[in-house]
Amino acid sequence: MKKIGFIPLRKGSKGIPNKNKLKMVGRPLFTWVLGEAIFSDLETIYVYTDDKTIIEFINKEYHWTNKVKALLRSEKSASDTASTEFAMLEFCETINYDFDVFCLLQATSPFTKRGDINTCLKELNGDYDSALSVVNTHRFLWDKNGKPLNYNPKQRPRRQDFEGLLIENGAIYTITKAALQKHKNRLGNKIAVVKMAEDSLLEIDTESDWIAVENLLIERQKREKKSEKITHLVLDVDGVFTNGTITYTQDGEHTKNFDMRDGMGLEILRQFNIEVMIMTSEDSQLVAKRMQKLKIEQVFLGVKDKYTLLNKIVKDKNMSLSHVAYVGDDVNDLTNICSVGWSLAPNNATDVVKQNADVVLSKNSGAGAIREACQFIMNYNKRF
Template sequence: MRKVAIIPLRSGSKGIKNKNRKKILGRPLFTWTLAAAIESKLDHVYVFTDDQKVIDFINKDYGWTEKVSVVERSTESASDTASTEMAMLELAEKINYDFTHYFLLQATSPLTTAADIDKAIEVLEQGADSVISVVKTHRFIWKSNGESINYDYLNRPRRQDFDGLLIENGSIYGCSKAVFTKTKNRLGGKIQVMEMPEDTLTEIDEPTDLILIEQLLRKRLLTYKKPVKAIKYLVLDVDGVFTDATAAYDKNGELSKQFSLFDGMGLEILREHHVEPIIMTSENSELVKRRMEKLQINKCFLGVKDKFAFLNNLIKELNVNRNELAYLGDDINDLANILSVGWGACPLNAASPVRNAADIKLTTYGGKGAIREFVEFIIGFNSRI
């Protein structure tokens, strides 16, 4: 089987301008679905878009995985009147129908997980021709003429006695190549439904949906950290953590950053207690590279924009869980990781959304001993486990 997925994105959005790039917990909306697809058992994921900023972002930031390609879609298939099937057909032709199973994933359903995608794959592997994700709801449905649809209002059932009904949540669709080439549609043949959790019924269509989705994602991320286990790795941002978030520049570029020797000794002590530091920064700085070489930190990752997806991939290589990591960051691109690791911390000078989310709100500034303070906390915590 060759299982591929399309994530179609349009640059034009009438309801919410630049919807697919809106930040949710510090990450562009589309990256939540993309990260789940990367983690899943899909063989390849195609982001199909006419948005040049998305194209540049993916080409620059996802070199660490071979599972993702970004393909430019035509103006016709990205128009307001074009159907999603038109985009699916266009991509299928561009890749010469190089798949046995074709999945449609929606960026507006960011609560989709890798486990959900794998479940849909399993449905097709077990013989269904196509699969559609649904949510069971116990809502009572009515027609506009006052006629009840799914229950007898004279004998109103209790919730526990009511089977409810299944509703498309717009998250995952999948079909065999044979079905797609025959029907030119995301569904056909023997269709099987696949249930997902009730909160995944929420899709992003209106600005208020962004607020609700962010709260649902926050709640989900917090479940990853329990129970907190002994910390094996400390993941560190650089600017605002190792430094005071300032740098000197001239016309040739970055001249200098200031690093605390006090923090450097703290990381040496940390390693003596069998906790390894990992550097993860969105900047691609030669000065940072040299400083980490001086500190003999081997796991130093520069130019990482989607830190959450990158860390998901890294923890598989390290064979650890998120609750065995600590994370120290200061800005919103650190937010998803701070919420989801065993201990998430921030320095005193962190952005307010980060300070509101962090488990540990340090009393020292980045570049002024924040790392050392957190190191001492981790050593103390591990000694009690």
């Protein structure tokens, strides 16, 4: 069966302007669900948007996979009055319903994991024609007339004895092609419910919502961390290899300063079979030449969604994030900082990175921070 994902995005956002593109834990909000969808059982994921900058971003950022496609949606389907169903059906007509299973994913649900997506897809293999994600809440509900809706206040149950209610969290909807064509809706007649974590019930409509969700995501990533023997070291460049500044010449060319001692530390690491990789958002030939001099083969330039690329790398190498040490200094490194086995930050890194890194180094970037990180890794690995 051909299973496709569908992520509708609009430029317009009333509560938080440009919400889909704003950085959530250092990544554009929509990349949280897109990244998980890439590693799910979906064959193709379509991002349907009226924002040409998002289309350009996707075409450049996810060149390493053929699973992601960005399509321009009509102005009518992106209007304030258009329903999600309208956009879905317009899209389906565009691709001539070339699928067996349709999966609607909401970009404003960053708690969605690939396992949640796969579970919703699997529900369609049995007696159901559609499925949706829900959260089991133990809240007591009342109507406006002061009438309890889901419990007897005279016999108030303990939380562990209370089944609670299942509430739609708006994250995932799956449906067969036949049911979608028949009902013109994201759900059919025989609907399965798939429980997700309680945090996923939060909606991002205000700045306060954004802060709450971001903090919860940071804590989730940290809870999932495991520390094992370090086999790979991933490094940012500006603010890690260098002090984060660029010097321009009269002709407009720029230069960067690198610490020779950092290069020696990386050479020693490789002698202990630790693979070194570079991952930077800047596409710089100066960086490429420096890494060639250091004999670092895996150099990834111009990367904006560092977390998804890192997940691809560990999957391709049949390893896990717990074997990775990561050195970064700024917000675009934050998700990786919160997710790998060991994260390290130079002493002059941004405050948010230092607050969430496992180790804050005593040295500044471009002044021995990498050499210090290499020594930490060698000492740490001795226990294994």
